Amino acid sequence: MATPTLKQQKTFALVRIIGGFAAACVLGYSFVANVAAGQPAEGAVLGTGIMALLGLGYAAFYTRSLSRIAEQEKSAGKS
DSSP states (O other): OOOOOHHHHHHHHHHHHHHHHHHHHHHHHHHHHHHHTTOOSSTHHHHHHHHHHHHHHHHHHHHHHHHHHHHHHHHHHHO
């Protein structure tokens, strides 16, 4: 199977970054709203908070990946 081009890799990374950040925002809002409403931070509410953090981690991982792709693109442009 052929490897994706650098442009395709950038596009995939950007989609994953935006998706992870959007999920983190929605889940984070839900967690904060529930805790502010007086729900204890346990069970499903705690799970929502953990998933929000995982969404941020997912976005951060692909941000790093996008940085590596940009470095490859820059080095390919110099050659």
